[in-house]
Amino acid sequence: MHTFLFGLKYWKKYLPLSLLAKLFSLIAILCDLFIPLIDAAFLDYVLAYDPSAPHEGLFALLTEGLGAPGSVALFAHLAILFAAVFLLRVIVLYCKNVTFQWCGLRMECTLREQTYAKLLDLDGETISRYNMGELLTTMNRDTIIFKEMYSRIFMNLFDSVIVIGISCALLAAMDVHLLIIPLCIAPFFVVALCFYLSRSRKLFRAIREGYSAINLDVQENIDAVRIVRSFAAEEREIQKFDRCNGEVYDLSVKQVRLTAKYNSIFMGFQQIGYVGTVIVAVLLVLSGNILIGSLTAATTYVTRIISHITQISRSCFMMQNQLVSGGRLKKFLTEESAVPDCPSALVASTAPHIRLEHVSLTLGEKQVLRGIDLDLPYGKKVGVMGGTGSGKSALLKSLSRIFDVTGGSITIDGHDLREYPLEAVRAEYGYVFQDVFLFSNTVDANIAFARPETCSEAEVYAAAETAQAARFIEKLESGYATIVGERGIGLSGGQKQRVSIARALVKGAPVLILDDASSALDMATEKRVLAALKRECPEKTLLIAAHRVSSVMDCDEIVFLRDGEIVERGTAEELIRLNGAFAAIWRLQTSDGQLDDSSYGKGEL
Secondary structure, three states: OHHHHHHHHHHHHHHHHHHHHHHHHHHHHHHHHHHHHHHHHHHHHHHOOOOOOOOOOHHHHHHOOOOOOOOHHHHHHHHHHHHHHHHHHHHHHHHHHHHHHHHHHHHHHHHHHHHHHHHHHOOHHHHOOOOHHHHHHHHHHHHHHHHHHHHHHHHHHHHHHHHHHHHHHHHHHHOHHHHHHHHHHHHHHHHHHHHHHHHHHHHHHHHHHHHHHHHHHHHHHHHOHHHHHHOOOHHHHHHHHHHHHHHHHHHHHHHHHHHHHHHHHHHHHHHHHHHHHHHHHHHHHHOOOOOHHHHHHHHHHHHHHHHHHHHHHHHHHHHHHHHHHHHHHHHHHOOOOOOOOOOOOOOOOOOOOEEEEEEEEEEOOEEEEEEEEEEEOOOOEEEEEEOOOOOHHHHHHHHOOOOOOOEEEEEEOOEEHHHOOHHHHHOOEEEEOOOOOOOOEEHHHHHOOOOOOOOOHHHHHHHHHHOOOHHHHHOOOOHHHOEEOHHHOOOOHHHHHHHHHHHHHHHOOOEEEEEOOOOOOOHHHHHHHHHHHHHHOOOOEEEEEOOOHHHOOOOOEEEEEEOOEEEEEEOHHHHHHHOOHHHHHHHHHHOOOHHHOOOOOHHHO
């Protein structure tokens, strides 16, 4: 019920059109059920008219005023009535199908928009609880399946209930004894249907999880195709995929067997109902209680009842799959971000003064930052060093609320970070992540990503020049119009990093964060990039997280992290004199003289 109400929240905006579709459907049903009455009237009052037989009741009322029994006038009027009813049914069926399909497609589109918006809204820690296959299945397959319940399935159930109700009423109007067999088998049918739905729901849940596993496996191998090939692990990955695929196959076979088993049971009930009602109708004809036309109409209505009972069972079966998908959608769309947005209108200045006071951060059960104090007036250049897992990336991500600190405070211009809207906070930073991602687009489109509508070619070229990317870009087959593959496939690691730096520069944010953004660059290229950044953006605040001392030597202040704590801070000269952890790394990295080797990177000059 909770899943149904959740989906109704999205369907209710299309409720007026949905009701209109049901009105069209009702008219079509009435036309469809009226046609057997016309056929029966043809038989009893035109083709096989017997004046001695009792002519009263439903069919006498239908033919009244259309002409004398057995006359050509009655035949013509019934033919015209049949054609009009048939044409009306065709027209309203078209209107019904267009209307309810449009409603379903709009709901599907809305659900996909909502899931995508939720994906972008949720924080990284919450997203990490979902694997890629689960997310892809939720955003694509689940939205399509779930909307079918509100558009197609509910329409089918509405049609079936109306058809069964009206058909039973018409059978009772002909002779109440025609309902004996359908009413006797109905309880057995309901019990069998309940068992069927219970077992099918479990199977659908398992099948959905199987599809998520397949999507995850495919996504991972798309991202890691080069690793798989370099380790010659194709056969192992194929076997892994085959296991996932085989599990889905086995579950699908179980579903087919379950469906075949219960369909046979339902078919048995249907045949009993049909044959039993025909026998009852024949006995009523032989006894003179009804005419032969009533027999044909009764068999038609019994067929309608049976077919729509079958439709109900199939619709209820499909609903189990749709409720599973709806439950997954509901779970994802009701997730609360651990980094909630703030609705205030507060806007940071273009020259922000950032301060961290006793900042702590716990992710899961691990404390990654402890008691961080850092003052960042606008224009300050700060280097952040430390070993792997020391908290460098967590510290920088906390500044833009990718993570929310769990202790202490981060302020911009004296206001707590959480008092600003997320958009305003993140507008302050041009971020270059250590894990570089480039979109499947042209090089210039990747660079202009932050301002695609307003960024000029001159700005793209200038940013590429500052990031030392212009020369290699111009050597590409189509220059800046070259399409790079997903995640930058086709470019080297250093080239991707420089495109990413250019992308951050185009944003024009007052604070530039380089999170190990030069790790794939040789030292000479790195030196030129950093020199160009300081030359072209002298007024910006610059935060550099790095493992190489060459990246931070010219910073105004260097902080050295260990286990989430600042254990050393000062300028490069001060830390070398301190003879601590920074000095040890400095000696290690400069012992062979490579720190000042300008021969690196000459190939791209």
